[in-house]
Amino acid sequence: MSSRELGDSPFSEPGRNGLSEESLSAIVAEHQSGLLRYARQVLGGDASRAEDAVQEAFCALVRQPDPAATLDSVAAWLYRVTRNRALDMIRKESRMKHREGQVAVAEPIAPDESFEIAERDREIQRVLETLDPSLREVLVLKTQGNLSYREIARVTDTSLATVSQLVHRGLAAVARGLRAADVL
Amino acid sequence: MSTLDPELGNGCVEFDEQITHYALGEISDTDRPRIEEHLLSCSACRNAFDERRAAAAFLASGEPVALSAEAGAAVAVAAAGATPPSATPPHSRPGWARSSIAASILIMILLGVLGLMERSPFEASPEGSGGTETDVAKREAVSSPPQDSSSSAASMLRDAKVRSGEKSTSDSGSISQLGSKSSRAMISGPSSEEALKNLSPVVDMPVVKPAADPSLLTKKVIQDSLGTKVPAGTELFRVSGGASGEGDRVQPTGRASGSSTAGGAGGAGLPPVPSDSTVAARPSSPGAYDARARRAPSSKKPEALRAYGEILADSARTFKNRGLLLRMSEGKVERARRAPGKPVLGTKPTDGYLYGYSDRDDSYSRRIVIDQIRCLPGETPNMMFFRFWGDNPFLSTLDETMSTFGLDVDTASYSLVRNYLRKGHLPPRDAIRTEEFVNALPSNYAAPINGDFAIYTDLVPSEFSGEQNVYVLKIGVKAREIAANDRKPLSLTLVIDESGSMQQGSRLELVKQSISTLLTQLKPNDTVAIVTFSTHASQLLAPTPVSELEKIAAAVRQLKPDGSTNLDQGMTLGYELATRHFRPEGINRVLVFSDGVANTGRTTADAILAQVLERRRSGIFLNTYGVGMGNHNDALLEQLADRGDGQCAYLDDFSEAVKLFQRNIMSSFMTIAKDAKVQVAFDRGIVRSFRQIGYENRAIAHQDFRNDAVDAGEVNAGHEVVALYEVEIDPHVAAHLHGLGGAPSAPASGGPQPNPSRSIGQVTLRYRQVDTDTVAETQRALPSPTTANLESSPEHVRLSACAVALAELLRASHWSKATTPSRLREVLGSLSTGSFSSESRELTELLDLAMRQGLRPVRSAFVQTLEQLKLNRYHAEKVRALGEKLGTETTAGLQEQLKKFEQQAKSLEEQLRALLEKEGKKG
Secondary structure (H helix, E strand, O other): OOOOOOOOOHHHOOOOOOOOHHHHHHHHHHHHHHHHHHHHHHOOOOHHHHHHHHHHHHHHHHHOOOHHHHOOOHHHHHHHHHHHHHHHHHHHOOOOOOOOOOOOOOOOOOOOOOOOOOHHHHHHHHHHHHOOHHHHHHHHHHHOOOOOHHHHHHHHOOOHHHHHHHHHHHHHHHHHHHHHOOOO | OOOOOOOOOHHHHHHHHHHHHHHOOOOOOOOHHHHHHHHHHOHHHHHHHHHHHHHHHHHHOOOOOOOOHHHHHHHHHHHOOOOOHHHOOOOOOHHHHHHHHHHHHHHHHHHHHHHHHOOOOOOOOOOOOOOOHHHHHHHHHHHOOOOOHHHHHHHHHHHHHHHOOOOOOOOHHHHHHHHHHOOOOOOOHHHHHHHHHOOOOOOOOOOOOOOOOHHHHHHHHHHHHHHOOOOOOOOOOOOOOOOOOOOOOOOOOOOOOOOOOOOOOOOOOOOOOHHHHHHHHOOOOOOOOOHHHHOOHHHOOHHHHOOHHHHHHHHHHHHHOHHHHOOOOOOHHHHHHHOOOOOOOOOOOOOOOOOOOOOOOOHHHHHHHHHHOOOOOOOOHHHHHHHHHOOOOOEEOOOOOEEEEEOOOOOHHHHHHHHHHHOOOOOOHHHOOHHHHHHHOOOOOOOOOOOOEEEEEEEEEOOOOOOOOEEEEEEEEEEOOOOHHHOOOEEEEEEEEOOHHHHHHHHHHHHHHHHHHHHHHOOOOOEEEEEEEOOOEEEEEEEEEHHHHHHHHHHHHOOOOOOOOOHHHHHHHHHHHHHHOOOOOOEEEEEEEEOOOOOOOOOOHHHHHHHHHHHOOOOEEEEEEEEOOOOOOHHHHHHHHHHOOEEEEEEOOHHHHHHHHHHOHHHHHOEEEEEEEEEEEEOOOOEEEEEEEOOOOOEOOHHHOOOOOOOOEEEEOOOEEEEEEEEEEOHHHHHHHOOOOOOOOOOOOOOOOOOOOOOOEEEEEEEEEOOOOOEEEEEEEOOOOOOOOHHHOOHHHHHHHHHHHHHHHHOOOHHHOOOOHHHHHHHHHOOOOOOOHHHHHHHHHHHHHHHHOOOOOOOOHHHHHHHHHHHHHHHHHHHHHHHHHHOHHHHHHHHHHHHHHHHHHHHHHHHHHHHHHHHHHHO
């Protein structure tokens, strides 16, 4: 990336190289939920490993010696690191077959054991599970991670055009599924 | 596969994909005009847009999750540059002392991790290729030249220590040990050391919470409170299975799974649910109920402990601006939201409300929110203020001199918020009802000797408003007390939620504990009946006198969670039973214990009560008890209690049960006044403006104050109810008071001569006596302002002021802007030795927890500018309203002023749009 925009980067404060305490709290507060949910999707619902991955991503951010390496989007950077960690975990445990450039989710996301997760949320989860993993991933990044298409492209290492198409296919499918389930 | 929506017309194919992008705010500027134009003309595409937009919102709306405390601590430790744990003075960070071992382990783990994480993922080759262990190792090896790793680690730690200004102590040994142990990981090269030097030690980040030991704590509470009071040999509950002999053993609170890292698996970071250990720790009941109760809470996934309320609040947040988003076609999402049988997302009509607007909202709604920051047709400035900020505004006494409201004796919000914070979450805004915070804390007022109520008033300068001439007015109402011997017999009908969700976090066990506590306080001629409900309701126990204690206890032992939640049927049956066995000479009460997530039968407060009220006989009061953090449906239970002549409390742990059912049993059950209303009238000659703190949903029209048909609050024996105001004193009076202005000069408006020794107004309390069924009124003059400061004010006023400050900080109230946590902590500190020491400690704890959870996140330029625009519009409207009031002669000057406001608003709007555009380009 030759042209860097440091607009939102927490490192871009003039006269400051490190990550300030407030910035870090703010970053953690802002992204932890999205990152954890994303990591769970990637890791087939494994909350504990998801937390490990996210924790490592934050630690990596703290120790990132070159602020510029996070480029213009800390969010994308964190998601990327989380994704890499999660994929590492999957690979190491050879629990699932993995194709290049695509997140494989072998088993359906473990249904939440709590009793009261509303019917609606179950429907959404069910519809989400019927999606192709590649669609599901971009959709989660978009809606729960609140990333832009461009950031998603960077996280998943694909092109902008691919992302916008995947998101569209995913969202249209979810909308259809929810309508069929009478949620919409 | 075709992604085309079958409902779209043929001509719309080309727009199909654009609709998605538009719904997600990802449309390019070149495509936008076309799609917008098309959407205006094509209803099929509008539907598709609505659906996708709603689908995206639904996807985003799931439960928020947070890192466990350990994982947070790990990040904090990393950020602090590995400050040696033992070097921190215990008084400044007591958590460290006990968790030092955990922290050093964390450091080691982290350092190990860091070696792996050194490179930017963007520079790294796509992870798909080569993430094997050897590859990682290779990468590490080449990333920097090897060096004397242990010394670099040690120097790093020393650096951190020196920076944080702490004395180097004898822990150098552990430093070098640490360094050498993590030597492999420390081959991270000088660059990371460099970076660490630039990091300041994090102070307020989450640190490892001392392994909470609720077992000990609650055990003590129980022993203190129950040990002597449970009649010897009374085993309310006996062992139900083969669990005997374990009675006093407390389940270790550690993690069950012993998961891979400090990040911890399921539930690791969540403090154990105290009721678990209390169950096992009952001194007089060897064995407790059931082995299930003793299951460590850590075996639960964290999400199982997440609050349903939180999910609701999150959804509400997501949908907050949805009203704005539905301009083009209305109703579809609304229908989805309110469709029968589907959970209702927000319980309040927050659509269109602009408070709590955050950076997380997408760029599409941001674009629209700018247009919402203006006065809507028919909106007064005060209404606009509430829409913008969700708080009561300061009301000028020129417009309004009175404040009328129904007393709220509830305290549920405080314990609910406490539970949120202790479990590591910031509470959602709607869960924080400021007046309940204040009422949850004692004022230690003396009970009246004659009459039903004593009214107390205090006026002290406001510490947290950041304004001069602003005072805090505390009005306290204390109800007469009734001696235990004088009380009438109780006829209690317990309606107990036995649904499956009550199994979580041992909620049902907590209920059993609470009832056993309650039973110890009852007299032989009191009666207890029990109705249980899950999918259906059934009568478990007919009204039974407490003299047959064992029979009641046996029934309670049978409670077992299973099935869905038919609160409706449960309450109906409960009221039927209570009506049938009504004791005219006694106190008749229905007590509902539930986690409040009604999902079978009627599920809203109105519908349930309509059903209940039909069968109910007057003179039956209702208490609702919310149990368990998980999915306590706060709003439903509060509304039930509100409309069912009763009160709502929240049981978060056993100590709360002890408070409600043992210490305050009179104030839980002995109602002395109904429909208690308060009217405060301010003297406009001395008070310029005022705002009521909290009570946002308890306001009553002034003319209804003497309308006895209007339902208001119930007050029980010994209750203390507090209402607080901030009042702005006329500056002339204030100047005179401080000896600055000499003789007071007349105010410009020609009002009465200011007189600082004059009372600022008067308060009237009106209520219906329950015993005589007559309406009574009592009055008292408000005090006059003094120069006393907060420090010299009575302790109970200081405590209330602190409770308000904390609640408003948590609510991110507009009025909390001048409140600094450090000052709050200071004032709380001043209470640490007096009669409210435990309360001030608890508030301090809650403040610290909230700080760790990121109270007051950094706000973006966009949100800050948005605030400026809100202020601009609000002030402009006030000026306009004033102009209308004053008439024509002043219009020229006003017009000039309004023009200036408008110019400023325009430039702010431009700035906002520019910020969005910049963002759009970047994204």
